[in-house]
Amino acid sequence: MTLEVQREGEHDFVGRNERGAEVRIGHKDSEGAFSPAELLQIAAAGCSAVTAEHLITRRVGDDSKFTVFLTADRREGASELDAVHVVFGVDVSSLDADQREALATAVDRAIDRLCTVSRTLKTGIPVTETFPTA
CATH class of the missing domain: 3.30.300.20 (K homology (KH) domain)
Structure with a gap:
């Protein structure tokens, strides 16, 4: 299984799997992200x-x-x-x-x-x- 994390902007990343699921990743204070x-x-x-x-x-x-x-x-x-x-x-x-x-x-x-x-x-x-x- 391939997983990836892609930078979208400053302190803004998206983790993805092959099944199309996404999760927002950022700093602990980033709105809408883990x-x-x-x-x-x-x-x-x-x-x-x-x-x-x-x-x-x-x-x-x-x-x-x-x-x-x-x-x-x-x-x-x-x-x-x-x-x-x-x-x-x-x-x-x-x-x-x-x-x-x-x-x-x-x-x-x-x-x-x-x-x-x-x-x-x-x-x-x-x-x-x-x-x-x-």
């Missing part, structure tokens, strides 16, 4: 949501809506995040305590096993850059 650090966090939350969707809808109901919230720890002035916290907001009031615990365990296990983004963040990978020199 910062790269926000996209990293969104990727973690999105991966968790996609991974857990079937488990949640099967147990809570096919029409269940849920939101995945996230925050990140970042030291003042640091150029990296220290932690990303993903929190599921889902109404589990129709489940008893044992069912809620079983669902939480199943969701955690699925994310730990299947979520590419979370697994990559936890293990860390090399990131390389290539810049033309001629």
